[in-house]
Amino acid sequence: MRRGMLGSIIPVMILCAWEILSRTGTLPFDAFSRPSDIALAWLSSLMDGSLLLATWQTFETALLGLAIATIVGVLTGAMLGLMPIAERITSPTIEALRPIPAVAFMPLSLMMFGFGVGMEASIVAYACVWPILIVTIGAVRAIERRLLEVAEALELSFPARLWKIILPAAFARINVGLRIAAAIAVVVAVTVEIVLNPRGLGYHLVLAQQSLKVGLMYAQLFWLCVIGYLLNAALRNVGGRSTRILGSV
Amino acid sequence: MKFVDPIKLAALAFAAALILAWQGLADLRLISPIFFPSPARAIDVLISRMADGSIWVSLAATSVRMAFGWMLAAAVGVVVGAAIGSSRLARELLDPTLEFIRPLPASAVIPVAILFLGLTNAMSLTVIAFGAIWPVLLASVYGFSSVQRELQDVAHVLGFSRREFLQKVAFPSALPDIMSGLRVSLAIALILTVVTEMQSSLPGLGWDIFFAQRSYRSADLYAGLILLGLLGFVANYLILLIERRTLRWRNLGT
DSSP, X not given: OHHHHHHHHHHHHXXXXXXXXXXXTSSOHHHHOOHHHHHHHHHHHHHTSHHXXXXXXXXXXXXXXXXXXXXXXXXXXXXXXXXXXXXXXXXHHHHHHTTSOGGGGHHHHHHHHOSSHXXXXXXXXXXXXXXXXXXXXXXXXXXXXXXXXXXXXXTOOHHHHIIIIIHHHXXXXXXXXXXXXHHXXXXXXXXXXXXXXXXXXXXXXXXXXXXXXXXXXXXXXXXXXXXXXXXXXXXHHHHHXXXXXXXXX | OOOOOHHHHHHHHHHHHHHHHHHHHHHTTSSOTTTSOOHHHHXXXXXXXXXXXXXXXXXXXXXXXXXXXXXXXXXXXXXXXXXXXXXXXXXXXXXXXXXXXXXXOGGGGHHHHHHXXXXXXXXXXXXXXXXXXXXXXXXXXXXHHTOOHHHHHHXXXXXXXXXXXXIIIIHHHHHHHHHHHHHHHHHHHHHHHHHHHHHHTOSSHHHHHHHHHHTTOHHHHHHHHXXXXXXXXXXXXXXXXXXXXXXXXXXXXX
């Protein structure tokens, strides 16, 4: 309780100073807007549904990209984790591709997919696949040898082995990679929208700035903070719970 | 004489096979040369741009932008992180606010930065520094707030002043955290450098790639991508070297 009180002192002070300085004319309204205006812009964009639609568009793409990255990353990671030699053979290639910033692929994916969900999701997938891949390799390699020997003794097929033994055993650690990737997914999606793709929260943010609706711009920035904060909190929660459930297996 | 490690050879062969397969597919026109120009053409572009010198201009512009943004983030991040990390009151006052702003995608401040600074280098540096500061800042807060109890007691017994404590005990003890924060920051700085160059037509590799796409010269696009990958790789390698050097004292005792 005390922590919450102390933590709100500074934001409240800033907001009050902002409002007062704006009312007295010290801060130019056309660049700074003012908290009361921002709150109104936020409410009205929430009421007419435009903010929620944009949020959905961003999340839809981020989720699609994340799903692709999860499938590719976990499958490849599981195979490379099981075959150390293959991992060592491919690792220089992986290490050469990994440092290329995902956003640098924007022009390429624009050429291939055009504007829309496809180009954005492909960039998100590229950005998200690396943490998932690397965490999965580590997780699969850390599986107890005896479990793999059991799978061998039971003569399970590769899909059965993957589904029944490897993934449950490695899930707790893969989950860490998925959580990192989920946070990356939203950030990358918004970035692609700001630079290129005319949809979602990022695009609406740029649009608000370019049409000089400064209040709306700050409102959307605030909204992005809220979403990011909630997402992080949710990921922490989900992570803890699923690890507890599966960790006891 | 030592034999070459067969695995390393196989790794090289794997990478070469991938590139050759791509070259073959492009030569046979099985994949569209508009989207996937053959690697040979991308290398051609790289060589000719190296020869006429235009590539160094772009590479230098991007490297300098990234380095300056990163250094700004590093300086502010470490100092502010030290201030917050070494005081419990400051942590309680600021932690919630920082936790709230931290998840904000750094590129989201681009519109605000453009509003105040226009399409300038100052805008680009501000955005890069804003995005790259979080890993250093948080690592520095954590490092300074988790100085071992014993070390604090030793400093107390020796009668260190607050400044001496920060300088001689807390900073070295936080350094490993700060260094790993700095490494993450550098990767983010490169990403934001590319983004701001694309967004506001500032010279550099990001803009080169963007412009190559607009004029449908995909070989140029790949040349830019290769260089960006190299830049990211070299930057990361350099900071790993610095990290190993500055942290060498830690391994001496053990």
